Amino acid sequence: MRIIKGIDPIPVEHPVFLIFGQPGIGKSSLGYSCQDALLLDFDKGAHRAANRRDTLVIDTWTDVQDLIGDSDTLASYGTLVIDTVGRCLDVMTANMASVQPKLAPGGNPTLQGWGQLKTNFRTSISAIRSLGKDVLLLAHDREDKDGDYRIVRPDIAGGSYGEVMKVADFVGYLYMSGKDRVLDFNPTDRWIGKNPAGWPPFKLPPIAKSTEFMADLFNQGRDALGALSDESAGVLRDVEQWRERISKFTSAHAFNDARPTIKAISSPIVQTQVVKLLLDLAVKKGVVFNKTAKKFVDASNKPPVEDPIPAA
Numbered sequence: 001m002r003i004i005k006g007i008d009p010i011p012v013e014h015p016v017f018l019i020f021g022q023p024g025i026g027k028s029s030l031g032y033s034c035q036d037a038l039l040l041d042f043d044k045g046a047h048r049a050a051n052r053r054d055t056l057v058i059d060t061w062t063d064v065q066d067l068i069g070d071s072d073t074l075a076s077y078g079t080l081v082i083d084t085v086g087r088c089l090d091v092m093t094a095n096m097a098s099v100q101p102k103l104a105p106g107g108n109p110t111l112q113g114w115g116q117l118k119t120n121f122r123t124s125i126s127a128i129r130s131l132g133k134d135v136l137l138l139a140h141d142r143e144d145k146d147g148d149y150r151i152v153r154p155d156i157a158g159g160s161y162g163e164v165m166k167v168a169d170f171v172g173y174l175y176m177s178g179k180d181r182v183l184d185f186n187p188t189d190r191w192i193g194k195n196p197a198g199w200p201p202f203k204l205p206p207i208a209k210s211t212e213f214m215a216d217l218f219n220q221g222r223d224a225l226g227a228l229s230d231e232s233a234g235v236l237r238d239v240e241q242w243r244e245r246i247s248k249f250t251s252a253h254a255f256n257d258a259r260p261t262i263k264a265i266s267s268p269i270v271q272t273q274v275v276k277l278l279l280d281l282a283v284k285k286g287v288v289f290n291k292t293a294k295k296f297v298d299a300s301n302k303p304p305v306e307d308p309i310p311a312a
Helices: 027-031 061-068 085-099 111-129 160-167 213-246 252-263 268-284
Strands: 016-021 037-041 055-057 079-083 134-146 149-154 170-177 180-184 287-290 295-298
Touching: 016 027, 016 149, 016 160, 016 213, 027 037, 027 079, 027 134, 027 213, 061 085, 061 111, 079 085, 079 213, 085 111, 085 134, 085 160, 111 134, 111 160, 149 160, 213 252, 213 268, 252 268, 252 295, 268 287
Parallel strands: 016 134, 016 170, 037 055, 037 079, 079 134
Antiparallel strands: 134 149, 170 180, 287 295
């Protein structure tokens, strides 16, 4: 068991992408642009894709189970592409109807069956991620009504939708803008998205020139998630250094001396946390902030305590 300290970055070696869009827009072709891709063809539509690479046509869930257990076959592949998630769930449902017919009589899941399907899907995604491969999930789009608005979501049934959204590091919507294909990871009032890298919308090159697009995007995603992890770890390191320094303060003079340096902290997140540390310790040490004098004083004056260092 390895516990990662808060001050240590967490490398993200194999991000999970979810891309959804209307049928025929080139999702499968985009999937083949991943690094050393193996496309799991649940939709049985790979023959229509451009730039086709290695493909495993999925007939039953046993095909997936056999693949996951075959490390030799998987060794040469760097990315597994699930095409599509919706059809993958259909295959899983058919398997459940065969193995546990009471949960899906006639192939239609009961309420308990939907719960089991969600669990099975979560377990399967975990198994695929444990293989140490990049994962690209493809899905068709579906327009849902959200109050008075209509919003486009991935076409993923039941509770499995929530599981996919949890596991996906990036969620992008692929759509047509005039004659251009656009891939947008930003959530809007029109579609779902997840964009921790802060990418602008991508205008995709023609399909014939998109042979490495997703391979490059996965690398950018790795770098972006790594930078976020480094930033988070850096914030905690800075706060911990201030915590150690502040813990040694015993007088109002020490608290006052620290104020200019704390005001100069460039990170608002760090500054806010350090101010709280300062105020919490001041209370314990019998030191308060005098609003009129604008400085820390001995608590015998009993003025009200107030944040002495406004957040940037």
